[in-house]
Amino acid sequence: MSLLLEGILEALRLITSFDPDLLQIVFLSLRVSVIAIVIATLIGVPLGAFLGLKSEKKTRLFNKIIFTFMGMPPVVGGLIIYLLLSRQGPLGVLGLLYTPSAMIIAQVLLATPIITGLTLVGIRAKGTEIVETARSLGADSALATWTVVKESRLAILGAVITGFSRIIAEVGAVMIVGGNIAGRTRVMTTAIVLETRRGNFELAIGLGIILLILAFVINSFLYNIQTGGQDN
Amino acid sequence: MSLKVLNKPLTKFMLCILAIGFLATGCTQEPAPEEEDPGGNLNKGTLTLTTTTSTYDSGLLDYINPIFEQETGLRVEVISQGTGAALETGKRGDADVLLVHDRETELELVDEGYFVDRHDVMYNDFILIGPEADPAGIKAAGNAVVALGLIAENESTFVSRGDDSGTHRREMKLWENAGIIPDEEDWYLSIGQGMGNTLNLADQTLGYTIADRGTYIAVKDNLELTLLFEGDPDLSNQYGVMAVNPDRHPHVEYNCVSKYIEFLISDRGQELIGSYQVESEALFFPGFGLE
DSSP states (O other), X not given: OHXXXXXXXXXXXXXXXXXXXXXXXXXXXXXXXXXXXXXXXXXXXHHHHHHXXXXXXXXXXXXXXXXXXXXXXXXXXXXXXXXXXXXXXXXXXXXXXXXXXXXXXXXXXXXXXXXXXXHHHHXXXXXXXXXXXXXXXXXXXXXXXXXXXXHTHHHHHHHHHHHHHHHHTOOHHHHHHHTTOTTTTOOHHHHHHHHHHHTOHHHHHHHHHHHHHHHHHHHHHHHHHXXXXXXX | OXXXXXXXXXXXXXXXXXXXXXXXXXXXXXXXXXXXXXXXXXXXXXXXXXXXXXXXXHTHHHHHHHHHHHHHOOEEEEEEEOHHHHHHHHHTXXXXXXXXXXXXXXXXXXXXXXXXXXXXXXEEEXXXXXXXXXXXXXXXXXXHHHHHHHHHHHTOOEEEOOSSOHHHHHHHHHHHHHTOOOTTOTTEEEOOOOHHHHHHXXXXXXXXXXXXXHHHHHHGGGOSOEEEEOOOGGGEEEEEEEEEOTTTOTTSOHHHXXXXXXXXXXXXXXXXXXXXXXXXXXXXXXXXTOO
8 A cells, every 4th residue: 555655656756857758758658649549540430430331231240350359459469560560571671660650550450440349339329310311401422421420429439538548558569569668669558567577666656647647638638529519 | 226227228238247247256266275274374385486587488497396396295386577576576575485686686685684595596697699790790809898888889789678687787787897878879779678578679670689598598599689799707697596584574484485495406406407408508507505
């Protein structure tokens, strides 16, 4: 218990110290996960909307695959990207391994199925009805789809929040493809693992608390958008 | 809460999930047979050994511990950590016995009363690994400090464990002796991971690194990197065994721990350590009583 208290004090000390190494780690965590979630959203929402509006029978197998990938262990995702980007791998010439770009790619791989799957479910809940209504009001199919996406924005925001929570808290994949290199690819979660292994438990807990605070701020922001949508 | 809620399908579904969750944890927490011993110590006959990743990855303990277990009827559970974390775990009393490699710190902690019965138990050595082309030319270096100096001068990539392990601590001592502070340099990658991952990352970046010979032999088939420098006395790697002080942590089963330590430093234990081979190379040499 005392260690938890020390951890909270350590977190406060870290936050108030504006330690440049810490800021760099925090900033990199945010940069990687925000870019990854934007890319995953751009892929996942249209794909989920498309699948959600298709007849269930035709897309059954594909949907099952998406749902399976929602539960992919991050280490496995990381390993796949590692093997692709490794010097001996097919994309080795790009020289992306152990860079933030590799971490973004791995996180996109983890977040996209989640956003796709949850969007799909959300759209399917009321999609066909809305499409028929929109069509009857003279919308073409693109506009009808857009209408569905707009009407399902609460579910989609939920999908994005879930995806973001997963990747900002994820450690297995970024450790493998990023390498946890100090000053280059070290993020909050890999730093926490490192400090735990070093036996610096106060620092590890402190970093964990900062990560939770960040997640709280970001989720509050998204939550406000969501409830804002509800009021309209 | 109204009971009507229980009839809703969604609630039923949630309750099912919860029930499954409880069942699952119930399974994993099922008490081991020896924990049923009513009056006695919960972990009777089991001792927890915390050791370095390098020892663990070498497979040595998988070779020795079953023999000890068979002869004594005790059970050894092994946790693998960097030396820094292993020492911290021991200081907190979360383990019974340690097998680590940072001699100076070990002796300090014995003096401070955290540990007792420390013995040198075995040794091997650290080696410098790098790309075959050896751009910094460390092959011809006179000693390890000079070799690191050449790497720094040439600004060749150097991958550091950076995890406060015994290997990392030795590396830092060598840099210190070379009068170099590498932390802020662009060519210096501190990755905070175990030996296997460090070798792998060095391999991918065509960098240099320092490794314990045991891990290197165990994984070298997967590496393009090659052994470039060895044999400096500064690179000797001494492993020590010690018990968590039972006066400080009364739950430590000192009797069992003593048996384990005695086994390791016995003629038989020492012979076992020396006879352990990977790819027909010995990884450790018996080290008790050499000082």
